[in-house]
Amino acid sequence: MVASTLVDTMKEMAGDAWNSTIESAWTQALNVIAKVMLDAYKAPSNTNATSAPAMTPTTPATPAQGTTQMNDTDAAELDRLRSAVGGAMQAMMMIDRDFNVTYANQASIDLLAKHEATLQSVFPGFHAKGIIGSNIDAFHKNPAHQRTMLATPANLPYSTNIQIAHLTMKLNVTAMMDANGQYIGNALEWADITEEVAKENHVARLQGAIDSSAQATMMVDRDFVVTYVNQATKDLLTKNQMQFSAVFPGFNAANIIGTCIDIFHKNPAHQRQLLADPSNLPYQTDISVGDLKFELNVSATMDNAGNYVGNSLEWRDVTEIRKKEQDVARLQSAVDGAQANLMICDTDLVITYANPSVIEMMAGRAEQLRQKFPGFDARNLVGQCIDQFHKNPAHQRQLLGNAANLPAKAEISVAGLEFEVNATAILDHEGNLMGNMVEWGDITEQKDAERQIQSLIDNAVQGELNTRIDASTYSGFMKTLAEGINELMDAVVEPLNETQRVVKALSMGDLSETMEGEFSGQFAELRDSINETNTVLSEMVDQIMESSESILTSSDEISRGNADLSQRTEEQASSLEETASSMEQMTSTVKQNADNAREANQLASAARDQAEKGGDVVQKAVSAMGEINTSSKKIADIIGVIDEIAFQTNLLALNAAVEAARAGEQGKGFAVVAAEVRNLAQRSAGAAKEIKGLINDSVERVDEGSKLVDESGKTLEEIVNGVKKVSDIIAEIAAAAQEQSAGIEEVNKAITQMDEMTQQNAALVEEATAASESMNDEAKEMNKLMEFFDAEEEEPEPVKVVSKRKRRRSHEESHEPAPATKRKPAKRSARPAAPVADDDDEWEEF
Structure with missing residues (x-):
């Protein structure tokens, strides 16, 4: 089991270099090693038996004496396998069940020695050469965990990566069994995979970066x-x-x-x-x-x-x-070919672009600009910071650095040149400021022309028309404009000079001068109008002089007539004054009568009102007496009822007395009461009879009073009617008197007005007399003044002149009163009638 695990581990570590031959050799070698180790472990041992496997690979352990002896073949195989494992590149280590290291091949010793300094920093006192015989608990933070895991071979094999400082070690742990299958220890295979892990991490990072x-x-x-x-x-x-x-x-x-x-x-x-x-x-x-x-x-x-x-x-x-690049290219082409002078700068105010137009403009003004900015080169504007062109760059930076301030327009003067500058903001797609575009306009000639034109206008307003614009330094439109204005001034001044010459002669009384020159349009009309005006004025002067003599004669006649009229007017005014005085006295008397009649009318009205009130009082008294009479009759009826009651009471008292007498001794008390009641009834009857008599007497007297009051009311009503009639008559008298007073007052006003008008007429007559005398003097003076004019000797043609003037004023009202209605040519009998009438018409037309 251990051998197969080791083979698998070496196969994984060798990679493509592993083949079947290598796998067969290693499998055989590991099986032999395992067999030798197990045999050595199971053999009887002395006190050194446990430590025998701990010998270094170069000093093979001698098997202890025991019942099992290796033959020469096994010993030779063991030596061969021990040499193979000891010289293997795979670091191998073995531990017993107490976790003591019993074996480490040379690869393990080399691996530990290579990283001894790192291991010592983590495990103080560690030495690679002393690894055999050491306990692996020293390398664990919690040894109990590892002991629990390795306590049973069912948890094995176990593979993991462990981190020691910056090192990454791959550890593979397997269980070692003896020939009887007893769990006797573990084999540990080590591999330094620090670089491999680093590469894997690098690859993982790259993969993650690419993936995301x-x-x-x-x-x-x-x-x-x-x-x-x-x-x-x-x-x-x-x-x-x-x-x-x-x-x-x-x-x-x-x-x-x-x-x-x-x-x-x-x-x-x-x-x-x-x-x-x-x-x-x-x-x-x-x-x-x-x-x-x-x-x-x-x-x-x-x-x-x-x-x-x-x-x-x-x-x-x-x-x-x-x-967008295509759009930018189109815009770039448009801007490059635009006649507008455009320049672009970034947020640091460094010029990043200048189109050919602005370069040509700057190059044309380079000589002047170098006076202010030495070394100025219009062909190398791109890359330069515009701060060098500003006295206070901070001001321009503050202005251009905030898109809210833009667009901004200004006119600047540099070295005698004048430019119009318009700065706008260039924003990216998110609205952030990327820079500025500045549009330049050379307005030097324009501003100079404006000043010269303003000077020309100011001089023209002051009457100085000899000023002209110096267009020698201009070009293009400004030159054409300046030359056009100069030609315009020349065209205006020439007819004005001719007009001034003719008018000046006119001011000296010379009407023979005329405008000369070849003019067109309104200037030709001005020439013709002034020349015609001189001709008409010459004719008018002759006619005015003739008319002034006629006026002089007429004013003498008017003066004499006004003197006679003044005398008669004064006499009439005196008579009206006396009449007005008499009417004032009459008006006063009639007004007094009217006032008296008005007072009498008021008194009569008051008497009528009082009489009417008295009639009302009497009528109320009659009504009250009738009511009293009615009440008295009712009281009499009530007394009659009381008398009947007393009679009945007396009868009852009598009956009661009879019954009391019948009752005898028992009815005596009752008889006494009945007697008293009877007495009271008799007294009541007597009193009622007396009251009834008094009431009847009162009723009769009230009837008599009512009749008297009724008669008084009728008499008072007659008096009221009489008073009404008297009041109406007095009112009519008062109204008539009032009307008479008003009529006389109107007459008096009319006479007063006539008096005032007469007085005014007298004053007007006096003024007319004075005016006629003054007109006589003015006519004489006018004759003297008209002698000032020097008119032509040619005989005028009144009819022709009149027709020309009428043609010129054909747009005016055709119903203008004829001069003949205002003048009286008949009184100028010394003059021919027809020519005078024509002269008056011509004057009115003028």
Whole structure:
């Protein structure tokens, strides 16, 4: 049993080097060793018998004397096997049932000696040469556990790995039996597998990393059969199962292992030729599967001996990446060819890109920029930090480092140049700031032109029209614009100068000057209008001078008529003043009468009210007397009832007395009571009779009073009616007086107004007189002023001028009153009628 276990262990350790010949030799040798050891163990021994097996392999133990003796053949075989075990590369050790080491071959001694320092650090006092005779309990933390496990051979063989510091030892324990099957000890085989475990752990780590890697990895052997796929590959293929099946019918992601990859190739020979030579690897390419794009990286797989055993394939779905790369390429092409001046910098403000437009712009301004930044080179902008162009880089870093501040636009001046800068944020797909894009605009010429244009406008507003824009340093649009503005100013100034010359002559009274020059559009209309205006003004001056003489004559006549009218108006005003005074007195008298009538009406109304109240009181008295009479009659009736009751009571008292007399002596008391009742009844009857008489007398007197009150009420009612009539008459008188007073007051107001109007008319007449005199003076002055103008000597043609003016004002109202209605040409009899009428019309048109 021990021999077979040892053979199995050595077979596992030898690996591919193990064969049947070696296995047969070792089996035979181990069986002999086991037999010799068992024989030696069972032989009678002296005091040294137990320790005999503990001799080193180089000093074979001499069997103790006993009943069993080995023959020469067995001894020779034992020596041969002992030499084989002692020289074996497998470390072997034997212990007895007390766990004492009885044997250790040279491989064990060498193994322990090799790691003696490590073992001493764990087991102080340990020495490899002293291992035989030591007890293995010293190597166990809990010896009882090992003793329990090794107590019965049923637990064996037992194999385990034990860790001693950094060492890993493989231990295999088997049971040793004697010829009779008795359990006599254990054989321990040791192997240092520290490096093997390290390699296994390394392989396990690599395997775990590949298995859990997000990178899809596949392995194929030299026949291109898939031998391994990690989970990422399975997920990738499963996710795109539909696309793979559409291109490769029968494809199944779940059965990829064992599949030959030739099925994925149109020409498998090409891939086989490529992968046949590992010097062609690694090889990277993109493959298309339907609409999908995969990046494939193929590398060679080598074994420990460096032999080419297969390939590792890494897959990556780059469909979206390639689309984005294509989009980026298109954008890159668009930006490179854009006329906009674009520059890109990263988060460290290092320029990573500048399109040709911005480079050309900077190169065109390089000479000026070098004055501020020596060594400036527009062709080498990429890679430079823009901090060097800022006085305070921290400000720009704070601005550009926060996407919330962007986009930001500014105008900057550098070395006499002016630029417009627009900075925007460049964000990744998660919204994180990756850098900035800066758009540059050279606005040097634009700003200079703006200043020159503003200066030109300011001077033009002040009347200085000789300013022009210096366009010699401009190019392109700005040059065209500046030259166009200069031409515009020239086109405006020339007609203005001509207009100024003509108007200046006009201000000096010279109407003979006209605008000259070849103009078009509104400037031509201005020229024609001013020239025509001079012609019309010349004609107007002649006509005004004639009209002023006519006005002078008319003003004299108006002045005389106004003086006569003023005198008559003053006389009329005096008469109205006297009439107004008389009407005021009459108004006062009538008003007083009306006031008296109003007071009388008020008194009559008060008397009527009092009379009406008295009638009401009398009526109430009559009603009260009637009620008293009714009550008196009721009382009389009640007294009659009381009289009847007294009569009946008297009869009853009489009857009671008769009955008392009949009763005799017993009825005396009752008779006395009856007599008293009778007396009371008689007295009540007498009193009732007297009251009835008094009541009847009162009723008669009340009837008489009621009649008197009724007569008084009728008389008072007649008085009230009379008072009403008097009050109505007085009210009518008061109303009439009031109306009369109002009428007279209206007359008085009318006379007063007439007086005021007369006074005003007198004042107006005086003003008209003064105005006519003033107009006479003004007409004389106007004649003097009109002599200032120097008009042409040619005879005007009024009819022609009028028609031209009417054509020019054809858009105005056609119902304008004719001048003839405002003037009286008949009074200017010294002038021909027709020409004067035409002159007035021309004046109105002007």
